[in-house]
Amino acid sequence: MRERRSTTSRRNFLRASAGAAVGLGAARPLRGSPAVLRSGVAPVAIASGNGMEAVDTAFRLMSGGGDTLDAVVEGVNVVERDPDDTSVGFGGLPNLDGVVQLDSSVMHGPSRGAGAVACLEGIKTPSRVAADVMRHTDHVLLVGKGAQRFAVSMGHAVEDLLTDGSRRRWIEWRAKMSDTDDYLAPESPGRRIPPFEDDADRGAEILDSHDGVRPQGTINCNAVNRDGDLSGVTTTSGLAWKIPGRVGDSPIVGAGLYVDNDVGACGSTGRGEAVIKTCGSHSVIESMRSGMSPTDACLEALRRVVTFTTEARLRDAGGRPNFNVNYYAVNKRGEYGGAAIWSGARFAVCSDGESRREDSAYLFERGS
Ligand code: GLY
Numbered sequence: 001m002r003e004r005r006s007t008t009s010r011r012n013f014l015r016a017s018a019g020a021a022v023g024l025g026a027a028r029p030l031r032g033s034p035a036v037l038r039s040g041v042a043p044v045a046i047a048s049g050n051g052m053e054a055v056d057t058a059f060r061l062m063s064g065g066g067d068t069l070d071a072v073v074e075g076v077n078v079v080e081r082d083p084d085d086t087s088v089g090f091g092g093l094p095n096l097d098g099v100v101q102l103d104s105s106v107m108h109g110p111s112r113g114a115g116a117v118a119c120l121e122g123i124k125t126p127s128r129v130a131a132d133v134m135r136h137t138d139h140v141l142l143v144g145k146g147a148q149r150f151a152v153s154m155g156h157a158v159e160d161l162l163t164d165g166s167r168r169r170w171i172e173w174r175a176k177m178s179d180t181d182d183y184l185a186p187e188s189p190g191r192r193i194p195p196f197e198d199d200a201d202r203g204a205e206i207l208d209s210h211d212g213v214r215p216q217g218t219i220n221c222n223a224v225n226r227d228g229d230l231s232g233v234t235t236t237s238g239l240a241w242k243i244p245g246r247v248g249d250s251p252i253v254g255a256g257l258y259v260d261n262d263v264g265a266c267g268s269t270g271r272g273e274a275v276i277k278t279c280g281s282h283s284v285i286e287s288m289r290s291g292m293s294p295t296d297a298c299l300e301a302l303r304r305v306v307t308f309t310t311e312a313r314l315r316d317a318g319g320r321p322n323f324n325v326n327y328y329a330v331n332k333r334g335e336y337g338g339a340a341i342w343s344g345a346r347f348a349v350c351s352d353g354e355s356r357r358e359d360s361a362y363l364f365e366r367g368s
Pocket of ligand 1: 032247256270
């Protein structure tokens with residue numbers, strides 16, 4: 001099995017390390033005195049590839065003195081409210097029954113706070129509800145109807161989250177499910193619902209399965225401010241056409257998101273089941289705690305996903321996962337990185353006010 005590191009990512013990573021870790025050196029274990037670590041951090045916001053506006057917003061809010069959690073949540077709200085992003089919030093692709101069910105979690109480094117919601121219906125910005133769970137309850141995770149009732153009690157409006165576009169894609173998918181059921185076949189039999197044109201950029205992952213191409217998108221955004229304080233958020237509509245009630249990694253603290261204010265922040269996109277089984281984001285943080293760079297820590301967690309993928313239905317002819325998982329991580333020094341199982345993924349980053357996409361490191365080259 002070939003393993004490669006993206007040269008672009010490596011170059012950018014070194015540039016980021018050099019710029020952000022003034023006087024600290026790169027990839028040093030994060031066991032030093034907080035008094036030392038809290039000086040000279042260049043603020044950074046990092047997100048999945050569909051998070052260009054998110055990192056831009058988060059960085060701007062942090063630059064104005066805003067709290068890191070407020071910054072990342074405001075950042076992903078832009079994408080959650082965007083009807084054209086079918087991976088999260090309003091316009092997110094629905095479940096098997098045509099119902100949009102949303103998952104989200106937040107973690108606030110300085111207060112060690114966490115909040116999450118799962119299977120939440122009818123609320124455009126589940127990340128804000130997750131933040132409300134953290135701030136206004138003694139709990140961490142609320143699900144389903146209870147989560148929605150809580151959201152309403154906090155002033156969130158219940159709305160129809162299906163757009164004309166997401167409903168059309170669901171109807172097309174339903175029509176392809178079987179040629180023996182009561183749904184009429186689409187006009188062009190055999191036509192596959194096209195994936196997003198720029199999947200790698202949008203963070204949407206494509207899982208080929210018996211019923212065709214299944215979009216699996218999410219947004220994760222993590223940030224560190226000039227004091228070295230960290231926060232993160234992950235929010236998603238989850239796997240398109242999922243079994244009602246299915247919960248992915250995004251609202252699971254330690255899986256789709258983890259923040260330790262002594263170390264860093266990490267989140268994931270891609271096949272949530274694989275991330276849950278490997279406690280993905282938590283394991284990235286633990287690797288960074290022991291001295292790994294963010295990029296290397298992400299790659300190490302992805303190797304564990306590969307090891308845990310034993311099901312024949314989830315492996316390609318070479319025994320490698322036939323799906324993708326992405327991690328995005330930033331440490332307390334402002335060093336950052338992203339990695340995916342398969343090449344071609346990119347992540348969004350904003351440092352020094354400049355938003356851009358960078359190539360993720362990867363384990364396997366597509367087509368190899
Ligand atoms: N990573 C998003 C999900 O699997 O639901």
